[in-house]
Amino acid sequence: MEDLRELYQATILGHNKKPRNFRAMEDATHEADGHNPLCGDQLTLYVRVDESGKIVEEVTFQGSGCAISKASASIMTDFVKGKTVDEVQTDFDHFHNLVTSSPSEEAKLEGLGKLAVFAGVREYPMRVKCATLAWHALREALAGDGQTAQTE
Amino acid sequence: MTFDVQSIRKDFPILDSETRGKPLTYVDSAASAQKPRQVIDAMSEFYGSQYANIHRGVYKLSADATMRYEDARTRVAGFIGAPDPREVIFVRNATEAINLVARSWGDTEIGEGDEIVLTMMEHHANIVPWQMLAGRTGAIIRVAEISDEGVLDLAHLKSLLGPRTKLLAFTHVSNALGTINPVREITSLARERGIVTLLDGAQAVPHQPVRVSELGCDFYVFSGHKVFGPTGAGVLWGRLPLLEAMPPFLGGGDMIESVSFDGTTFAPVPQKFEAGTPDIASVIGLGAAVEYLEGIGMEKIAAYEHSLLEYATEKLATVPGLRIVGTAKEKAAVISFVLEDAHPHDIGTILDTEGVAIRAGHHCAQPLMKRLGLPATARASFAFYNTYGEVDTLVDALKKTEELFR
Numbered sequence: 001m002e003d004l005r006e007l008y009q010a011t012i013l014g015h016n017k018k019p020r021n022f023r024a025m026e027d028a029t030h031e032a033d034g035h036n037p038l039c040g041d042q043l044t045l046y047v048r049v050d051e052s053g054k055i056v057e058e059v060t061f062q063g064s065g066c067a068i069s070k071a072s073a074s075i076m077t078d079f080v081k082g083k084t085v086d087e088v089q090t091d092f093d094h095f096h097n098l099v100t101s102s103p104s105e106e107a108k109l110e111g112l113g114k115l116a117v118f119a120g121v122r123e124y125p126m127r128v129k130c131a132t133l134a135w136h137a138l139r140e141a142l143a144g145d146g147q148t149a150q151t152e
Numbered sequence: 153m154t155f156d157v158q159s160i161r162k163d164f165p166i167l168d169s170e171t172r173g174k175p176l177t178y179v180d181s182a183a184s185a186q187k188p189r190q191v192i193d194a195m196s197e198f199y200g201s202q203y204a205n206i207h208r209g210v211y212k213l214s215a216d217a218t219m220r221y222e223d224a225r226t227r228v229a230g231f232i233g234a235p236d237p238r239e240v241i242f243v244r245n246a247t248e249a250i251n252l253v254a255r256s257w258g259d260t261e262i263g264e265g266d267e268i269v270l271t272m273m274e275h276h277a278n279i280v281p282w283q284m285l286a287g288r289t290g291a292i293i294r295v296a297e298i299s300d301e302g303v304l305d306l307a308h309l310k311s312l313l314g315p316r317t318k319l320l321a322f323t324h325v326s327n328a329l330g331t332i333n334p335v336r337e338i339t340s341l342a343r344e345r346g347i348v349t350l351l352d353g354a355q356a357v358p359h360q361p362v363r364v365s366e367l368g369c370d371f372y373v374f375s376g377h378k379v380f381g382p383t384g385a386g387v388l389w390g391r392l393p394l395l396e397a398m399p400p401f402l403g404g405g406d407m408i409e410s411v412s413f414d415g416t417t418f419a420p421v422p423q424k425f426e427a428g429t430p431d432i433a434s435v436i437g438l439g440a441a442v443e444y445l446e447g448i449g450m451e452k453i454a455a456y457e458h459s460l461l462e463y464a465t466e467k468l469a470t471v472p473g474l475r476i477v478g479t480a481k482e483k484a485a486v487i488s489f490v491l492e493d494a495h496p497h498d499i500g501t502i503l504d505t506e507g508v509a510i511r512a513g514h515h516c517a518q519p520l521m522k523r524l525g526l527p528a529t530a531r532a533s534f535a536f537y538n539t540y541g542e543v544d545t546l547v548d549a550l551k552k553t554e555e556l557f558r
Contacts (some may be wrong), residue, residue, distance in 0.1 A: 040527025066495035
């Protein structure tokens with residue numbers, strides 16, 4: 001069970017079982033669907049940005065998927081709350097770089113806070129799409145073109 | 153039961169390896185089967201000391217290579233009970249074989265308003281080429297229903313066979329459910345009505361004796377890599393008169409009789425359908441795989457695998473919250489399942505950390521998954537090199553998974 005702890009840390013399992021901000025949002029200003037056709041993971045992401053158009057006030061999500069995608073969405077919704085749209089873009093880049101970096105390198109965890117639990121995904125390239133699904137949807141939502149986000 | 157699985161395992165070098173620091177438990181043979189030393193050696197010997205192009209050189213090396221390639225055709229024909237080796241066309245895989253039939257036979261014989269009948273349990277390979285054909289010709293696709301247990305609804309299938317039905321294409325064994333379809337019963341329905349049949353045998357040929365001449369079908373396809381042979385070699389079998397009437401699929405070298413700018417005449421079957429230099433080494437490898445299987449005996453293989461299936465079905469029932477998807481009476485050694493609290497991809501990853509290789513996903517059968525109301529399943533599929541001990545390893549790993557997600 002040693003290996004399992006790395007990827008399926010208690011945090012991920014907890015968020016999978018009781019995801020935060022797991023609801024639709026009536027006063028959302030932005031919205032996007034995320035779909036991972038390979039796994040059948042499917043989520044809708046709701047975002048409320050303040051009147052200035054700069055601050056992400058709240059993010060919620062709904063949908064179904066594996067533990068990695070659900071926990072990633074859950075942790076993300078807490079993580080980006082109150083940040084600027086530009087900061088969220090930087091977070092996206094940091095997170096994406098973390099999970100797609102080589103497992104032989106030291107993981108760059110600075111500024112990633114709770115997102116660091118996803119460093120283990122690096123060992124499982126087939127699961128990167130699961131971890132990044134919510135982030136892709138968030139970026140699509142903020143870009144506001146209303147298209148369904150697909151993981152690459 | 154006398155089946156010496158331990159000595160068989162010695163023929164498969166990869167089965168002795170480790171993955172993620174654990175001994176490999178390979179139970180994903182329905183996706184692709186592992187290769188015995190006999191296949192690997194035949195190919196490396198061919199490249200190392202016997203290699204030349206076929207059907208052209210006048211020198212001995214090329215003549216010998218041609219003979220080896222054609223010997224493989226004869227051997228494969230014997231293996232599947234084809235009355236004539238010319239009925240065996242080498243392609244890349246089952247997918248290419250179906251596309252060949254859809255393009256060559258389909259474009260000639262199918263017209264607007266004609267009907268193609270498929271089933272709900274088809275692999276995408278036996279759906280998409282027909283949809284593309286329907287798109288080109290204006291033909292209509294009809295789909296036979298299945299029960300919740302994963303059994304084909306024969307009454308519904310029969311009701312779909314009408315005066316406009318030109319083709320019935322269905323799977324011999326379902327890759328996602330393991331269901332073995334009652335082939336002769338179905339092909340006789342089609343024959344009575346003059347409907348051409350194509351059977352997807354990708355999951356059947358590795359597991360049981362197949363005699364195409366006794367199945368009552370017109371076309372039969374399978375992939376070499378699922379029959380313990382290499383990737384890159386697959387088989388289309390068709391009745392000789394049908395193949396002879398069909399136009400070529402791809403044009404080029406090797407498939408012609410004579411070429412001039414005034415017109416070209418085509419070679420007879422099978423060469424008509426084998427344009428360009430084929431994957432010679434893989435065909436030779438497939439021949440070696442078939443020889444290997446014949447050495448063990450497909451009846452023995454089927455019987456041993458059935459005992460594995462029964463054992464695994466019983467043991468899996470002891471995993472809390474596990475539900476087997478596909479519970480037909482007639483099944484190959486393929487078990488799809490879901491766990492109450494864990495997504496199939498999480499199951500796949502956790503089993504991977506235990507050295508257990510399974511498939512998780514939609515199994516290239518999205519319409520089937522939708523029919524069953526599932527986004528995905530986990531699937532363990534067994535071959536004759538798997539052991540009862542490996543079933544135990546799988547079950548123990550699933551119990552750990554269940555505990556983790558509880």
